[in-house]
Amino acid sequence: MHSSFAAESVVQIGIFKVTNALINALFVDIIIIAICYLVAKNIKLIPGYLQNATELIIHSFYEMTESVAQEKAKIIFPFFMSFFIFILLSNWTALLPGVTSIGFFKDHELVPLMRGATSDLNTTLGLALVSIAATHIMSIRAVGVKDYLSRYISLNPINLFIGILEIISEITKVISLSFRLFGNIFAGEIVLFTVSGIFAFLFPIPFLTLEIIVGLVQALVFSMLTMAFMAILTTPHHQPDHA
């Protein structure tokens, strides 16, 4: 069983290491594509059970986005929802039986075939970078290059100082988003591993329930922070924001 920060390599293709976290991400992709296929194939004006549930979730999240971002909800919502779905499924699939326990032995140590994608810093950092990059691209499109740059660069010394702080805050956003998610999920996996090691039956169930909640909360935190950052940065610099 793994206990290292780094995801274990399962297969190596040239210089590219296919890690168990990447395999989990691909597994999540398959689930998402399957859901999309099933929903898109059978979409009707009078919905079935799956479409109803999908509509309920999407509509609730869209309304949540509208309440924060108002008229920008249409462009922010796809990011907000995609981050939520991907992170939630990554977190929860890591809790499935066998995900961190089925694998192969390498140097007398079990290398699981799958490990929670979000318990690998490459995934969480990638997600954070996409989130911040999308936020800044959206900001430039919404407020224009001049207003966007005026947030960070100014001839006024006080505003210039604030601008420098803003740049630092943008860097810390990436670090905080990636490490918060990674830390919570990785710590959860370690807790479950330890607890299961103490007593494998019934005893881990409360911790498993806790991890289910943590998985949901972390997915919400990441996606809602992204939404808030997007709502703030797409508001012109000198106007009060809605977030």
Place this chain on the structure above:
Amino acid sequence: MEIINNFGLDPLLLGAQIVNFLIIFYVLKRFLYKPVLGILKKREDTIKEGLRQAEDGKKLFEEAQNKEKEILTRAQNQAQTILEEAKIQTDELAKQIEQKAQKNASDIINSATEKINQEREIAEKKLSEYVSRLAVELLEKSASELFDAKDQKQLIKIATDKFKKLN
């Protein structure tokens, strides 16, 4: 560098995860959010349209009810007017008929009275002639026994003249 190695940061893996997420983002946006939000919008529009039509229908129904009431009131008023006019006309007609009948009756009575008078006059005249003739005949018969021919003639002449005067 040691921290990066400890966390297993790998630019290739990082890039792979970014590309992976971007693909999933596109798939979700294209095949889930777009159709689902589209169908939600379509349903919302359908419901709005239905509500609007129901509202229009309600308005039309109210308008029809008002129109119906208006027509009924107008018809009742017209009927009332027609009835009143008819009554007036009937009264006038009855009055005219009555007057005409009275006039006819009066004419008939007058005509009958006149005819009766004429008949009576004729009858009286005939009766008088007849009585005169009878009287003359009686006188002739009586006088033949009491008077001579000359007196008889004179007597008859006097009597005839008197009868003629009477008639």
